[in-house]
Amino acid sequence: MGEAPRGNAVVGQSGGPTAVINQSLVGVIEAARECGAIERLLGARNGVRGIVEQRFVDLKSLDDELLERVAQTPASALGSTRDKPDEVYCRRIFEVFAANDVRYFFYIGGNDSADTAWIVNEMAAVEGYSLRVFHVPKTIDNDLRVTDHCPGYGSAARFVAAALMGDDRDSASLPGVKIDVIMGRNAGWLAAAGELARQDPSDGPHLIYVPERPLAEEQFVEQVAEVYGRLGRCLVAASEGIEDENGVSYAEKLVSTIERDNHGNPQLSGSGALGDYLAEIVRTKVGRKLGGKKLRVRADTFGYLQRSFAGFASPVDQKEARLAGRKAVEYAASGLAGGSVAFRRVAGNKYRITCFHAELKDMARDTKPLSDEFINAEGNGVNDSFRAYAQPLIGSLPTIGRL
Amino acid sequence: MGEAPRGNAVVGQSGGPTAVINQSLVGVIEAARECGAIERLLGARNGVRGIVEQRFVDLKSLDDELLERVAQTPASALGSTRDKPDEVYCRRIFEVFAANDVRYFFYIGGNDSADTAWIVNEMAAVEGYSLRVFHVPKTIDNDLRVTDHCPGYGSAARFVAAALMGDDRDSASLPGVKIDVIMGRNAGWLAAAGELARQDPSDGPHLIYVPERPLAEEQFVEQVAEVYGRLGRCLVAASEGIEDENGVSYAEKLVSTIERDNHGNPQLSGSGALGDYLAEIVRTKVGRKLGGKKLRVRADTFGYLQRSFAGFASPVDQKEARLAGRKAVEYAASGLAGGSVAFRRVAGNKYRITCFHAELKDMARDTKPLSDEFINAEGNGVNDSFRAYAQPLIGSLPTIGRL
Numbered sequence: 001m002g003e004a005p006r007g008n009a010v011v012g013q014s015g016g017p018t019a020v021i022n023q024s025l026v027g028v029i030e031a032a033r034e035c036g037a038i039e040r041l042l043g044a045r046n047g048v049r050g051i052v053e054q055r056f057v058d059l060k061s062l063d064d065e066l067l068e069r070v071a072q073t074p075a076s077a078l079g080s081t082r083d084k085p086d087e088v089y090c091r092r093i094f095e096v097f098a099a100n101d102v103r104y105f106f107y108i109g110g111n112d113s114a115d116t117a118w119i120v121n122e123m124a125a126v127e128g129y130s131l132r133v134f135h136v137p138k139t140i141d142n143d144l145r146v147t148d149h150c151p152g153y154g155s156a157a158r159f160v161a162a163a164l165m166g167d168d169r170d171s172a173s174l175p176g177v178k179i180d181v182i183m184g185r186n187a188g189w190l191a192a193a194g195e196l197a198r199q200d201p202s203d204g205p206h207l208i209y210v211p212e213r214p215l216a217e218e219q220f221v222e223q224v225a226e227v228y229g230r231l232g233r234c235l236v237a238a239s240e241g242i243e244d245e246n247g248v249s250y251a252e253k254l255v256s257t258i259e260r261d262n263h264g265n266p267q268l269s270g271s272g273a274l275g276d277y278l279a280e281i282v283r284t285k286v287g288r289k290l291g292g293k294k295l296r297v298r299a300d301t302f303g304y305l306q307r308s309f310a311g312f313a314s315p316v317d318q319k320e321a322r323l324a325g326r327k328a329v330e331y332a333a334s335g336l337a338g339g340s341v342a343f344r345r346v347a348g349n350k351y352r353i354t355c356f357h358a359e360l361k362d363m364a365r366d367t368k369p370l371s372d373e374f375i376n377a378e379g380n381g382v383n384d385s386f387r388a389y390a391q392p393l394i395g396s397l398p399t400i401g402r403l
Numbered sequence: 404m405g406e407a408p409r410g411n412a413v414v415g416q417s418g419g420p421t422a423v424i425n426q427s428l429v430g431v432i433e434a435a436r437e438c439g440a441i442e443r444l445l446g447a448r449n450g451v452r453g454i455v456e457q458r459f460v461d462l463k464s465l466d467d468e469l470l471e472r473v474a475q476t477p478a479s480a481l482g483s484t485r486d487k488p489d490e491v492y493c494r495r496i497f498e499v500f501a502a503n504d505v506r507y508f509f510y511i512g513g514n515d516s517a518d519t520a521w522i523v524n525e526m527a528a529v530e531g532y533s534l535r536v537f538h539v540p541k542t543i544d545n546d547l548r549v550t551d552h553c554p555g556y557g558s559a560a561r562f563v564a565a566a567l568m569g570d571d572r573d574s575a576s577l578p579g580v581k582i583d584v585i586m587g588r589n590a591g592w593l594a595a596a597g598e599l600a601r602q603d604p605s606d607g608p609h610l611i612y613v614p615e616r617p618l619a620e621e622q623f624v625e626q627v628a629e630v631y632g633r634l635g636r637c638l639v640a641a642s643e644g645i646e647d648e649n650g651v652s653y654a655e656k657l658v659s660t661i662e663r664d665n666h667g668n669p670q671l672s673g674s675g676a677l678g679d680y681l682a683e684i685v686r687t688k689v690g691r692k693l694g695g696k697k698l699r700v701r702a703d704t705f706g707y708l709q710r711s712f713a714g715f716a717s718p719v720d721q722k723e724a725r726l727a728g729r730k731a732v733e734y735a736a737s738g739l740a741g742g743s744v745a746f747r748r749v750a751g752n753k754y755r756i757t758c759f760h761a762e763l764k765d766m767a768r769d770t771k772p773l774s775d776e777f778i779n780a781e782g783n784g785v786n787d788s789f790r791a792y793a794q795p796l797i798g799s800l801p802t803i804g805r806l
Contacts, residue, residue, distance in 0.1 A: 272675010401472030
């Protein structure tokens with residue numbers, strides 16, 4: 001703890017945008033206005049990139065009406081970056097901070113951004129430069145450790161659930177096998193949200209595949225054939241990061257050289273190849289298993305719509321993302337030397353959270369897979385505990401009418 | 404005209420579902436309840452398929468609360484079909500109608516369904532069987548002739564506009580070239596709706612490609628490079644049916660044997676291949692044109708979400724789809740021998756429509772391309788007249804907040 005130094009603050013947004021990342025930005029702006037220790041609040045264009053290039057925008061003087069519109073707008077209003085600062089990059093950040101009397105840095109992002117925040121904060125300590133770096137969690141992947149869930153997840157999960165609910169009705173109208181590929185490089189949290197589309201035992205998605213459970217091709221073929229045989233159709237929700245029994249991802253099987261971002265993460269989104277590959281397996285092998293039946297097989301890849309679709313964010317997620325931004329500033333004002341904002345669920349029948357201060361190192365680097373307790377015994381779906389966990393995060397969806 | 408015969412009625416849904424096709428169904432049900440000439444109202448499961456297989460559900464006794472839920476549920480609550488009845492099929496339909504004293508048939512669908520309705524009605528006349536067949540228009544493609552617009556289009560257009568609005572913000576956050584492939588086999592109406600995502604001249608989609616204008620690959624490469632050079636990014640909205648300068652569709656270039664449905668239509672949806680193909684052109688050729696620049700290129704195919712996404716229908720479209728269903732029954736009750744329901748815009752500042760009776764032959768077979776008056780001179784976008792035409796159909800969208 002200690003006294004909160006007076007000086008300027010920088011806020012930036014990093015990594016893949018979400019539908020509510022601007023709620024967190026506006027939360028930081030609102031709280032910074034009320035914080036006596038913070039003089040100017042500078043928005044860095046494109047995250048750390050905008051810091052080293054000194055592309056700043058003054059954020060304290062914006063009017064409330066504009067702020068509210070920004071909060072409701074998906075994707076990063078300040079722009080984002082995939083840069084991962086190294087030693088030289090960090091030194092340049094310090095020079096810019098020192099030249100601008102920056103004493104606070106709020107970085108809205110996922111585990112990679114927490115890592116950057118942590119490195120920058122450690123370096124500041126070594127350099128003897130009084131800097132307080134706070135991470136504001138954001139990720140549709142919901143894979144940050146320590147926290148119950150992550151701002152951005154609820155809205156993406158809401159999109160996925162509504163998309164699968166509608167697609168299941170579509171597939172019930174014109175039966176066949178439908179495969180929907182959902183974001184989630186390493187964790188199945190988002191694909192799991194497909195469970196919230198189901199209002200009746202016969203509803204799809206009938207199979208949910210997540211990276212946490214290996215999926216042999218033969219197993220995939222058998223399970224799709226079993227559901228099709230039973231219901232005359234099958235809706236599959238698959239994480240883009242699903243792996244076979246040898247730990248090789250299906251996406252990697254497809255492409256000789258997978259594009260990787262600056263953090264070494266393989267580029268799985270922005271292509272329909274995985275969905276088409278899985279559809280081809282079904283078309284040939286499931287059809288054969290069902291006695292040479294010609295199946296109607298379609299695949300959709302939900303792609304960037306999951307994180308950026310306008311006008312369909314989860315109200316709970318919006319509120320919590322705003323709160324996370326505010327809390328980071330409050331922690332800074334309270335004299336904490338750095339950290340992140342985590343959520344804890346309050347016990348009781350009604351959904352309620354409290355925030356707590358987390359260490360940067362606990363948000364950084366490693367991620368949190370979809371919990372074992374949420375995955376069914378067959379490894380091809382999630383259970384009622386997951387439903388109870390995720391339902392409050394996405395808000396209400398329409399009730400299906402059936403004839 | 405003439406007296407409306409007393410007897411039973413059948414209603415069915417056909418072709419690709421929409422977010423509001425059940426509104427039309429509920430409109431038929433509500434009006435049929437009030438219609439003295441209609442005794443029982445039978446819902447045919449899976450369109451004409453359910454008629455010949457005598458799979459019916461009684462629709463007059465459903466309670467209002469269920470009906471309202473059905474109306475709000477996307478995709479065809481009775482199930483759909485791609486069957487196109489031939490002579491033998493039609494004869495079987497008559498036998499079933501005669502056996503059940505069916506005197507009215509309401510068929511909710513697109514131009515293929517209007518064609519089916521027309522054939523069945525003509526055959527009934529030849530057979531001397533007193534049958535009145537009414538088509539209730541439905542298509543996200545908006546390509547039926549005679550009518551100002553089609554139920555189903557407004558909701559799909561609303562989805563496309565909100566998706567492109569969010570994706571444009573996403574692409575502004577992490578710049579590159581983004582390609583979004585939008586449904587529309589023969590007509591560009593739905594891709595054109597991307598224009599409604601734009602609230603500022605710099606907003607994407609920066610290029611909208613429709614099947615009504617040939618697109619040479621070289622032209623595509625040059626235009627993407629021009630936008631990228633000017634704005635540092637480029638968002639492209641492309642109809643799945645776009646064709647090159649020789650009238651060969653890009654989708655057909657990709658696949659040796661394209662799957663075709665029973666109406667001979669090529670199967671373009673349910674695959675990400677076209678988007679990936681266009682992305683690869685950009686990656687190699689646009690990059691080279693920009694001096695060997697390594698471009699961030701992504702492609703998404705909106706797929707079935709456009710027609711089935713739950714909880715995001717256009718309120719105007721919902722209302723009009725319901726009205727179209729009601730009107731078909733009213734036309735039948737008035738003694739008309741058959742037909743379809745078309746919309747006409749009432750002149751004036753405020754958007755308002757009236758319905759009028761259309762002939763089945765005028766809705767059947769041929770479709771209506773995106774009007775020349777709506778396409779810009781360069782053939783890579785639409786103009787303000789299109790915006791004025793389409794805006795009232797989709798309802799309001801959020802206003803973008805920018806920093």
